[in-house]
Amino acid sequence: MSETAHYVASRLATTALIVLGAMLLLFALSALVPGDPATALLGPSATPEYAKRFIMEMGLDQPWYRRLFTFLGNVLLGNLGTDVLSGRPVTRVVADVLPYTFILTFTAIGLAVAIGVPLGCYAATHRGSVLDHVFAFVSVAFIAIPAFVIAIFLLLIFAIWLNWLPVLGAGEEGNWLDQAKRLILPTIALSVGWIGFIARLVRSSMLETMGENFIRLSRAYGLPGRLVTYKYALKNACIPTLAVLGMGVGRLLGGAVLIEIVFARPGLGRLMFDAISTRNFPVLQGAVLVVVLIFVLTNLLVDISYAAIDPRIRRQGSR
Amino acid sequence: MDRSLSRRAFVGASAAALSLASGARSSAFAQQKNSISVRIERDITALDPAFRGGPHDANVIRCVFQRLAALKLDGSGLELDAASELKQVSPTLIEFTLKPGQMFTDGFGEMTAEDVKFSFERFAVAPVDGKVSPYKADWSGLAEVEVTGTHTGRIKLSQPNAGLMTIAIGDCSGCIVSKTAVTTRGAEHNTKPVGSGAYQVVSVEKQRGAVLRRNSGYKGPQPAFDEVKVNFIQDPKTAELALRSGELDFAVLPPAIAEPMRGASGLSVESQPGLAFIWLGINMQKAPFTDVRVRQAVRLALDVDQMLLAGFNGKAPRLNTLIMAPILGQWKDAPVYKRNVAEAKRLLAEAGQTAIKTRITVLNQPAFQTMALVAQALLREVGITADVDIREGGTYWDAGKGEAGKTLDMFMMRFNGKLDPSFLMQWFTASQIGIWNWQRFDSPEYDKLAQAAISEADPAKRAEIVVKAQQEMDKSAAFVWLTNDVAYVVRRSTVKPAFLPGAIDWQLEQFARA
Numbered sequence: 001m002s003e004t005a006h007y008v009a010s011r012l013a014t015t016a017l018i019v020l021g022a023m024l025l026l027f028a029l030s031a032l033v034p035g036d037p038a039t040a041l042l043g044p045s046a047t048p049e050y051a052k053r054f055i056m057e058m059g060l061d062q063p064w065y066r067r068l069f070t071f072l073g074n075v076l077l078g079n080l081g082t083d084v085l086s087g088r089p090v091t092r093v094v095a096d097v098l099p100y101t102f103i104l105t106f107t108a109i110g111l112a113v114a115i116g117v118p119l120g121c122y123a124a125t126h127r128g129s130v131l132d133h134v135f136a137f138v139s140v141a142f143i144a145i146p147a148f149v150i151a152i153f154l155l156l157i158f159a160i161w162l163n164w165l166p167v168l169g170a171g172e173e174g175n176w177l178d179q180a181k182r183l184i185l186p187t188i189a190l191s192v193g194w195i196g197f198i199a200r201l202v203r204s205s206m207l208e209t210m211g212e213n214f215i216r217l218s219r220a221y222g223l224p225g226r227l228v229t230y231k232y233a234l235k236n237a238c239i240p241t242l243a244v245l246g247m248g249v250g251r252l253l254g255g256a257v258l259i260e261i262v263f264a265r266p267g268l269g270r271l272m273f274d275a276i277s278t279r280n281f282p283v284l285q286g287a288v289l290v291v292v293l294i295f296v297l298t299n300l301l302v303d304i305s306y307a308a309i310d311p312r313i314r315r316q317g318s319r
Numbered sequence: 320m321d322r323s324l325s326r327r328a329f330v331g332a333s334a335a336a337l338s339l340a341s342g343a344r345s346s347a348f349a350q351q352k353n354s355i356s357v358r359i360e361r362d363i364t365a366l367d368p369a370f371r372g373g374p375h376d377a378n379v380i381r382c383v384f385q386r387l388a389a390l391k392l393d394g395s396g397l398e399l400d401a402a403s404e405l406k407q408v409s410p411t412l413i414e415f416t417l418k419p420g421q422m423f424t425d426g427f428g429e430m431t432a433e434d435v436k437f438s439f440e441r442f443a444v445a446p447v448d449g450k451v452s453p454y455k456a457d458w459s460g461l462a463e464v465e466v467t468g469t470h471t472g473r474i475k476l477s478q479p480n481a482g483l484m485t486i487a488i489g490d491c492s493g494c495i496v497s498k499t500a501v502t503t504r505g506a507e508h509n510t511k512p513v514g515s516g517a518y519q520v521v522s523v524e525k526q527r528g529a530v531l532r533r534n535s536g537y538k539g540p541q542p543a544f545d546e547v548k549v550n551f552i553q554d555p556k557t558a559e560l561a562l563r564s565g566e567l568d569f570a571v572l573p574p575a576i577a578e579p580m581r582g583a584s585g586l587s588v589e590s591q592p593g594l595a596f597i598w599l600g601i602n603m604q605k606a607p608f609t610d611v612r613v614r615q616a617v618r619l620a621l622d623v624d625q626m627l628l629a630g631f632n633g634k635a636p637r638l639n640t641l642i643m644a645p646i647l648g649q650w651k652d653a654p655v656y657k658r659n660v661a662e663a664k665r666l667l668a669e670a671g672q673t674a675i676k677t678r679i680t681v682l683n684q685p686a687f688q689t690m691a692l693v694a695q696a697l698l699r700e701v702g703i704t705a706d707v708d709i710r711e712g713g714t715y716w717d718a719g720k721g722e723a724g725k726t727l728d729m730f731m732m733r734f735n736g737k738l739d740p741s742f743l744m745q746w747f748t749a750s751q752i753g754i755w756n757w758q759r760f761d762s763p764e765y766d767k768l769a770q771a772a773i774s775e776a777d778p779a780k781r782a783e784i785v786v787k788a789q790q791e792m793d794k795s796a797a798f799v800w801l802t803n804d805v806a807y808v809v810r811r812s813t814v815k816p817a818f819l820p821g822a823i824d825w826q827l828e829q830f831a832r833a
Contacts, residue, residue: 034714048754050453085364085372087506096525152556159564167561168550169527264552264561266526274362274526279713 004307011303015296022292023068023285030281031064037279057084058281071285080286090286094271098290100170101268104259105252107187109245112194117241119195120202124237125229127207135199142196148258151189155262158185170265186263190256194248201244205237212236239306246302250295254288354546355814355830358558358570362551363523365509367501368494369442369452374735374823377491379529379549382828384494384514385539387415387435390485392829394645394738394820397489400539401430401515405488410479410776411460413488417470422536423497424519430495432472436464437498439474439487447501456745457492458483459773479774481781482739490737490824517542517828526551531827543831559809562586568811569830571822573686574634577807587812592636593804594736594821596643596743599679599694601797602719602727604759607672614796616666617729620701621694621799622658630690635802640789641743643803645820647778648740648785654793663701673702680708680730682715687731690801705729719757730757733804735823740785744769747792758797765791 037060038051059067074081080090119139123132158165171179209215210233218228257269268287275284359379364372368384371377381389385401399405404416421430441447443455444463460480465473476483487493500513510523517539518531531547550567552558555576561567563583572580574590581588599621607613627635640653667673679694681687691707698705705728710718719727736743746755748766753759768788775781792798806822817829 034717037713049451053450082506086509087365088510093525155557155560160560163564166566167557167564168552168566173522260526261554262557264550264554264557266524270526270553277712 004304007307008300008304011300015300018296019289019292020072023072023289026285026288027064027068027071030284033276033279037281054084057082060281075289080289081282083280083283085280090282093283094268094286094290097266097268097271100266101253101256103183104186104190104256104265104267105249107183108190108252108256109194109248111187111191112198112248113245115191116195116198117202119199121206121229121234123199123203124206124210135203139196139199142192143200145192146258147189147193147256148262150192151185151259151262154185154189168264182263182265186256186259186265189262190252190259197244198241201241202234202237205240206233209233209236235309239310242302242306242309246299249298250291253294254291352568352813353544354548355544355568356548356550356561356566357825357827358550358552358561358567359528360551360553360555360558362526363510363529363549366512366520366523366529367509368438368491368496369454370450370509371454371491375551378825378827379520379531380491380494380512381516381824381826382518382531382542382547383512383516383520384496385421385430385516386490386493386495387417387488388484388493389826390489390738390819390824392817392819392826397484401495407484408473410774411462411476413474413476413483415472415474418538419470421515421538423500423513423515424534424536425500425513427497427500427513430497430515431469432464432466434498435472435495436466437501438495439464439493441501442492452492454492457487457490479776481773481776482741485739486737486742518547540828542828547827547830549827562809562811565811568814569816570809572807572809574632574805574807575685577809578632578634580809585812587810589808589810590634591806591808591820591822592643593802593806594643594646594738594819594823595733595804596638596641596736597731597733597801597804598638599799599801600730600732600758601799602724602729602757602759603761603795603797604725605728607670607675608728608797610670610672611796612666612670613672613675616663616670616672616701617698617703618656618796618799619659619663619666620698620703621656622697623656623799623801625658625697626690626693627802629693630686631802631805634807635805638800638803640800641747641792641798642740642785642789643736646736646738646740646743648772648782648789650786650789653789656799658697660700667702675703676706677703677728678706678708680710680715680718680727682731682733683709683711687733691731719755721753724753724757724759727757731801732757736803736821738819740781741769741773744772744785744788758795760792760795760797762791762795 037058038054055061059070071081078091080094082088083090083093119135123135126132155167159167165185166182169182171182215228215233218232254269254272256267257273260267260270268291272284272287274280275287359375361373361375363379364376366376366380366383368380371380387400387402388397388405389400391398401417401421402415403418406414408414415435417430417432417435422428423430439458439461440463442452442458444461446452460476460478460483462475462477465475467473497513501508504511504513512520515537517534517537519534521530521532523529528549528551531549533542533545552561555572558567558570558572559576559580562570562580563586565585577588580586601608601614601617603609603614623637627633627637639655640650642648642650679691681691688707688709695705695707717723719730734746747760748756748769749761752761765788768784768791772781772784772788775784808816808822810816813833815831815833817826818824
């Protein structure tokens with residue numbers, strides 16, 4: 001078995017354990033959450049017999065560990081359960097919102113990388129310059145301001161004052177231009193903090209790498225400065241950034257809830273938020289499983305990619 | 320000629336293109352629109368009349384399905400819809416005749432009396448797959464719907480139900496579904512409903528809302544707009560921005576958001592008394608509130624006007640009893656309690672309670688939280704120390720139920736109302752203790768009056784009974800009535816909305832161009 005194959009296999013095994021652990025935790029915690037799901041979902045219209053039926057349909061009359069086994073058994077058959085309120089399969093409910101979450105998460109991360117990495121590189125290579133100080137100030141400000149505050153300001157400026165971009169939703173189905181227009185402001189709002197964070201991270205990693213012996217040796221050999229900076233230093237400085245991006249994707253998948261609420265966009269974060277607020281456990285379980293799966297798979301990809309960049313990590317992993 | 324594009328020229332051209340694009344967008348909005356966009360504050364759950372999720376679903380359902388007769392916009396009575404005739408033969412018998420040729424969408428055929436029977440009986444009398452509707456109380460007293468012909472039938476009651484026309488037949492629970500569509504589509508009918516009303520559902524998407532399009536087969540009055548976009552917008556601030564930007568045409572918003580929109584270009588803001596009731600309830604079965612003097616002291620210690628000023632910027636009207644205008648049975652002479660610290664202290668001393676420690680449980684909504692804080696301060700002055708227990712929906716709605724309800728002290732509650740007094744009264748009977756009667760108000764006299772109010776067909780006599788019932792509630796001092804809420808309707812000036820009093824129940828098919 002090659003080093004890489006062994007590494008991937010060990011990471012996949014860990015991934016399965018993480019998913020199992022996350023679901024175990026979710027089911028155990030959901031048993032502790034106070035509040036009657038039938039009342040939370042149905043409000044005053046819930047007659048006692050309807051509420052009882054509801055509880056049974058959600059399987060909440062069973063102990064949590066039995067529900068977990070049933071759920072995992074169904075998952076293996078591709079069945080995430082049924083949203084008892086609408087009667088729709090949870091797979092459909094999740095599949096309806098998943099594309100919106102994907103596109104928002106990856107455009108936001110993409111934008112953050114596209115802007116944050118060059119800013120970080122520039123700041124590292126021009127350490128102590130005026131622009132370095134300006135970038136430092138702006139980056140910290142970007143990190144500190146909550147995304148939803150930026151979202152409100154963006155809406156006020158671009159949707160109300162300038163009237164250039166729309167406020168609501170994710171756009172009409174099949175109308176790509178409309179969907180793209182409605183993606184601009186949420187993407188910016190979500191990526192601003194990450195731009196600052198990535199810029200700071202790349203700067204500090206670059207500075208650390210540029211002080212290492214192999215960089216000094218490269219310079220001593222007379223290699224061009226650009227080659228040393230952008231090929232050798234940046235490549236090594238990317239490893240911590242990649243690790244952070246992996247975590248970032250996970251956080252944004254379920255954590256973009258405020259942005260989704262402000263822009264009235266569908267998304268997994270909102271789906272989970274609504275599900276926990278109303279104790280809609282079948283939907284919550286299905287959505288959490290999907291988020292955990294995407295999160296661990298993204299991190300697996302990240303791990304593999306930085307193992308590809310740095311052979312030392314690959315060797316450590318295979319041991 | 321030099322055809323190269325300079326940087327300055329590029330920037331100039333981009334700016335011109337952007338301003339043109341923005342201008343084009345504005346002029347597009349200025350044109351007369353053939354579709355309207357409205358906001359709902361909860362996601363669509365089920366577009367099935369018997370299993371709807373709440374008023375947000377009902378507002379879509381009412382324009383997709385027909386009823387035998389529909390409530391008039393002023394709530395003063397019914398006007399015929401799917402029926403050509405609807406006759407109350409006796410307190411327990413109603414006869415109907417359907418208009419012929421009313422077709423269900425998607426090829427599900429003509430509406431017949433069999434569909435009416437199925438639609439009404441599935442609530443409780445003959446539930447499909449044993450699924451009893453959570454709205455079965457709307458059809459309380461229904462024994463059977465007898466089909467006497469293709470288009471004729473008789474609604475038979477086991478006991479009189481004076482609210483049946485208003486609560487069931489004329490409202491969402493009276494919507495007529497296609498028996499074949501419900502049985503063949505199953506759960507899919509929740510998102511792909513088959514109706515015969517003015518609009519049909521084109522799409523329902525999770526977290527987005529629904530798109531409705533004019534039903535070409537509808538025989539009744541044609542709606543003014545070809546398309547209605549029903550947008551689920553959770554955050555009222557987003558709804559405000561969407562209204563200001565022209566993306567939204569109609570929304571009901573909280574006062575704090577709607578008030579500043581007065582005078583905004585192209586928008587119209589109107590406020591009107593709500594049809595919900597908000598009150599502070601006291602658990603009568605929990606010491607020290609078992610003593611009526613303590614409850615009376617709480618009522619006298621509170622200043623309702625001050626609480627409303629804090630919770631609703633003083634924009635919501637004060638409520639002094641359960642039944643508000645325009646519902647039958649208002650108690651016009653209901654006492655308006657004024658704050659009286661000395662009397663409250665005297666009552667507490669008389670009851671031997673000079674240092675009470677208690678709790679006010681509220682939902683985590685700004686108006687309730689603010690009112691609870693004011694109440695806390697007011698109660699402190701008479702020697703009652705109250706903690707404010709703020710809860711999110713999941714735990715709040717469970718606070719007064721079952722065993723948990725026995726430990727509840729005081730709470731603030733909001734219920735949506737309907738245009739019939741019995742609907743409002745039903746939550747306070749002894750049978751609701753441990754369910755929705757969180758005061759644990761146990762009055763055999765009230766229960767008797769509530770039952771009599773349902774059975775009494777004569778409006779004058781019924782009003783008298785309802786007033787007596789409210790007097791019973793007042794005697795208990797377990798209710799500090801706060802407000803019937805206020806509805807702020809914000810709309811584009813070019814759209815004329817249609818809704819019943821209180822603006823909770825909309826009639827989307829009657830929205831028109833202003």
